[in-house]
């Protein structure tokens with residue numbers, strides 16, 4: 001793989017600065033995607049087995065979470081659902097994912113966005129929007145969620161790889177272009193414990209939203225201050241995707257007391 005060709009281009013740097021995100025299409029082959037989708041299902045099975053052995057379960061605003069096997073398992077937002085919605089972190093659950101964190105298709109653009117070489121992993125999430133069941137992600141920024149855990153919240157770019165074709169029907173990610181330029185925005189008040197993590201709609205214009213439709217194997221790179229969200233999966237197709245967040249080297253991961261350099 002030609003690492004130099006994967007470096008951040010001037011045009012991408014400008015897009016990231018001005019609109020807060022950019023995409024790269026068709027980066028992963030069908031065979032690679034088959035292997036990663038298999039790794040995703042294996043990771044769910046490993047996390048489930050760990051939580052069957054000993055369950056530390058809690059609910060926040062009615063949403064159920066379990067801590068097991070070094071991951072937070074978030075269940076779907078439906079009464080008594082056992083469907084896994086999100087795993088964070090997940091890379092340790094399958095060796096194919098551990099390897100992926102060092103893949104130049106992630107690391108090269110990230111070195112450009114973070115501004116250091118090497119970079120380190122901050123966190124990683126596997127978001128599994130199952131057919132007809134995957135629920136919405138309300139408008140939010142990631143930065144308020146991470147701010148308490150890091151001295152460099154501005155330098156936590158996200159790299160999202162879509163494992164299935166992502167479109168409007170199955171709940172692709174939606175962006176509010178330029179919203180990142182205002183930095184961290186106020187959250188909702190009086191909307192439960194998680195309310196402050198959802199962006200107050202008075203501080204952005206939802207009518208400017210852009211659904212980012214991407215074929216499987218495409219990647220989306222976006223700022224930690226980007227206001228983003230997604231609709232439920234109303235289709236018969238899965239919309240699985242993973243997001244890896246990087247940071248300057250030398251810092252520990254979010255939620256995990258260890259450092260993980262990448263590259």
Ligand SMILES: O=C(O)CCC(=O)C(=O)O
Pocket residue numbers: 125127137142171172173228229230241243
């Ligand atoms: O997967 C999605 O649709 C939304 C993911 C997201 O916003 C997040 O993980 O912060």
